[in-house]
Amino acid sequence: MTRILLYTGKGGVGKTSVAAATALLCARRGHRTVVLSTDIAHSLADAYDVPLGPEPSEIAPNLWGQEPDVYYNIGRYWKTIQNYMADLFSWRGLDEVMAEEMSVLPGMDELGNLLWIADHVESGKYDVIVVDAAPTGETLRLLSLPEASRWWIERIAPIGRRVSKIGRPMLERMIGVPMPRDEVFAAAERLLARLDKVHRLLADPERSSVRLTLALEKLSIAEAQRSFTYFHLFGYPSDLVVANKVLPGHLAGDGSFGGLRATQQRYLPQVIAQFAPVPVKTVQQFDREMVGFDRLAEIGEALFGADDPTTFYYRGRPYRVRSEDGLHVLEVALPFAARDEVRLSRNGDELQLHVGGWRRTIVLPHALVPEPTIGAKMEDGILRIQFRRADARPSSGSGSRGGRA
Numbered sequence: 001m002t003r004i005l006l007y008t009g010k011g012g013v014g015k016t017s018v019a020a021a022t023a024l025l026c027a028r029r030g031h032r033t034v035v036l037s038t039d040i041a042h043s044l045a046d047a048y049d050v051p052l053g054p055e056p057s058e059i060a061p062n063l064w065g066q067e068p069d070v071y072y073n074i075g076r077y078w079k080t081i082q083n084y085m086a087d088l089f090s091w092r093g094l095d096e097v098m099a100e101e102m103s104v105l106p107g108m109d110e111l112g113n114l115l116w117i118a119d120h121v122e123s124g125k126y127d128v129i130v131v132d133a134a135p136t137g138e139t140l141r142l143l144s145l146p147e148a149s150r151w152w153i154e155r156i157a158p159i160g161r162r163v164s165k166i167g168r169p170m171l172e173r174m175i176g177v178p179m180p181r182d183e184v185f186a187a188a189e190r191l192l193a194r195l196d197k198v199h200r201l202l203a204d205p206e207r208s209s210v211r212l213t214l215a216l217e218k219l220s221i222a223e224a225q226r227s228f229t230y231f232h233l234f235g236y237p238s239d240l241v242v243a244n245k246v247l248p249g250h251l252a253g254d255g256s257f258g259g260l261r262a263t264q265q266r267y268l269p270q271v272i273a274q275f276a277p278v279p280v281k282t283v284q285q286f287d288r289e290m291v292g293f294d295r296l297a298e299i300g301e302a303l304f305g306a307d308d309p310t311t312f313y314y315r316g317r318p319y320r321v322r323s324e325d326g327l328h329v330l331e332v333a334l335p336f337a338a339r340d341e342v343r344l345s346r347n348g349d350e351l352q353l354h355v356g357g358w359r360r361t362i363v364l365p366h367a368l369v370p371e372p373t374i375g376a377k378m379e380d381g382i383l384r385i386q387f388r389r390a391d392a393r394p395s396s397g398s399g400s401r402g403g404r405a
């Protein structure tokens with residue numbers, strides 16, 4: 001089964017270097033490996049210091065690299081829909097060039113690049129796919145969109161087709177906008193199905209790992225926590241956190257970076273505790289420009305040592321959110337914790353879990369932030385924290401199920 005390793009993290013922390021190093025090491029350890037950049041601002045070619053094209057090309061034994069072309073992707077999956085949207089906008093009086101511009105939805109270009117993952121899995125040519133993704137994991141949230149909009153395929157698309165057959169001209173006169181034609185529905189269905197496929201691949205815990213790269217500094221850590229919460233929420237398995245550019249113990253003569261190093265050393269144990277049970281590996285700050293195969297191999301060795309980079313460093317989901325009548329329940333796996341040693345506190349969008357001497361901060365998913373915490377219980381090593389849903393309707397006489405047991 002093709003292994004998929006996707007790297008993300010805040011801008012500049014070293015995603016591209018770490019992804020490129022991982023792919024190189026995979027190739028050197030005998031896996032046929034393709035590495036592709038889905039970040040719109042590609043820099044994979046710069047990291048390897050070789051030219052890369054929109055299709056995979058072999059750049060070292062067992063290693064193929066690719067920087068997909070956004071316009072090619074749009075032509076392939078998005079053109080029909082884009083044409084319709086451009087029609088729609090120009091119908092509304094937008095001039096043509098503007099309409100063309102407006103009709104590319106934000107995130108669509110990067111999503112288009114991610115679709116290559118499905119192509120590479122289907123081709124059967126590679127053992128490992130390494131993805132150098134854009135910062136923040138925002139696109140991974142977009143990628144879960146087809147999951148949420150499956151109703152669109154099942155309900156709206158067939159109705160839309162029927163309507164467009166019977167009464168498009170009439171409807172257009174009534175509501176005053178051009179109705180999409182059959183091929184637009186078909187294209188939208190194709191695109192959603194394809195996105196759904198990539199989503200399933202990335203959410204498959206037997207195949208995929210989403211890995212976070214961070215720097216030991218406040219903003220980078222905060223953003224990594226947020227992404228981490230979303231990965232679990234949307235079911236993307238995460239097995240490794242890479243703390244990059246860690247200053248080595250012995251500093252150059254005058255010790256001028258001593259203060260920074262002390263700060264990093266303070267953050268490191270916190271990061272380890274916050275992401276546990278997902279492990280944190282460190283890569284030191286090198287004192288040279290880490291460009292080209294030899295330098296990247298050094299990063300790879302620092303990160304993985306003798307390990308195979310395709311190792312699953314962690315399996316399982318540390319927490320998930322479920323809905324029960326009128327409630328959201330955040331479930332946190334806390335094996336080994338006894339009920340009376342767990343304490344909870346809440347501060348805005350953060351939930352602090354104190355277990356024995358350990359503290360863990362969970363950045364709450366967006367939907368839970370406005371919702372009051374109303375209780376918690378421990379069952380079978382799982383802490384269940386209840387939130388009153390903001391969208392829950394107040395119970396009204398007959399038909400209500402009654403909240404109390």
Ligand SMILES: Nc1ncnc2c1ncn2[C@@H]1O[C@H](COP(=O)(O)OP(=O)(O)OP(=O)(O)O)[C@@H](O)[C@H]1O
Nearest residue numbers: 010011012013014015016017245283284285286290
């Ligand atoms: N461990 C390291 N030691 C020294 N330099 C490093 C290390 N890791 C990365 N770099 C350098 O830091 C710079 C930024 O790294 P890189 O481009 O990999 O980050 P990125 O997270 O992909 O950035 P972007 O968000 O712009 O895509 C590069 O010049 C890279 O060579």
Ligand SMILES: [Mg+2]
Nearest residue numbers: 015016039043
């Ligand atoms: Mg990059």
